[in-house]
Amino acid sequence: MDGIEFSGVQYAVQGKPVLHGITLSLHERRIGIVGRNGSGKTTLLRLMAGLLAPTGGTIRVAGVDPAVDRKAMLRAIGILFQNPDHQIIFPTVEEELAFGLRQLGLRAGEATARVRTCLAAEGRAHWAAAPVTALSQGQKQWLCLMAVLLMEPATLLLDEPFAALDLPTQARLSRRLASLPQRLVTISHDPQAVAGCDRVIWLEAGRVVGDGAAAWVLEEFRAEMARRGDSDADTDLGA
Numbered sequence: 001m002d003g004i005e006f007s008g009v010q011y012a013v014q015g016k017p018v019l020h021g022i023t024l025s026l027h028e029r030r031i032g033i034v035g036r037n038g039s040g041k042t043t044l045l046r047l048m049a050g051l052l053a054p055t056g057g058t059i060r061v062a063g064v065d066p067a068v069d070r071k072a073m074l075r076a077i078g079i080l081f082q083n084p085d086h087q088i089i090f091p092t093v094e095e096e097l098a099f100g101l102r103q104l105g106l107r108a109g110e111a112t113a114r115v116r117t118c119l120a121a122e123g124r125a126h127w128a129a130a131p132v133t134a135l136s137q138g139q140k141q142w143l144c145l146m147a148v149l150l151m152e153p154a155t156l157l158l159d160e161p162f163a164a165l166d167l168p169t170q171a172r173l174s175r176r177l178a179s180l181p182q183r184l185v186t187i188s189h190d191p192q193a194v195a196g197c198d199r200v201i202w203l204e205a206g207r208v209v210g211d212g213a214a215a216w217v218l219e220e221f222r223a224e225m226a227r228r229g230d231s232d233a234d235t236d237l238g239a
């Protein structure tokens, strides 16, 4: 009951299919979704979070239709987007962190108290009043991760989480993510970003073309990219 179930899920934009009848039952703790740009990964992620509704088929996250029960989804699922600048809304660290908790219905005082406890636990109590504009990209990504984790979601969706970060920051974020108890669903065009997953789904033009252990799915994916002369799997050829 606590997994993510796709049953014949279709998504079309102005009649043009983006996803063609996806059926998946996801119960692993570390799930990777890989595919070239334009293969439908972000659309799948947005459907899981209820940010889009499918044009056909059904999705259930822990038994709930994400597009219908938005309140349940706010608690069940957190998303970390590729670019923290697109996710941060408020001018200070404390306001940004408190926002999600307020959305969950916490009173202002309670939300602030939880934010301060979190910052203290991170050794960053002095950041509460810091302007977000003073933070580096890595620090902003950390802020977005904290904002999501404060809401204690069972599942965390990660959209190209390493793409905007330098290598040392990627390594730090990677270690942090590996230590989390949450179910993680990571989407990336980069096979390295999902190499540690328990299961990897490979999307191509809106269809699942590979599904299984990371080692063999990624071997096939890399071989296919090499055949196409597209070794970094980063060419947007559309669906």
Ligand code: ADP
Residues within 6 Å of the ligand: 013, 018, 035, 036, 037, 038, 039, 040, 041, 042, 043, 044, 238, 239
């Ligand atoms: P990925 O995340 O793998 O790069 P997307 O899910 O973003 O792929 O997009 C898959 C395909 O669907 C692309 O060809 C994209 O152009 C198309 N698409 C997705 N959303 C829209 C939209 N709102 N309008 C037009 N085309 C879209």
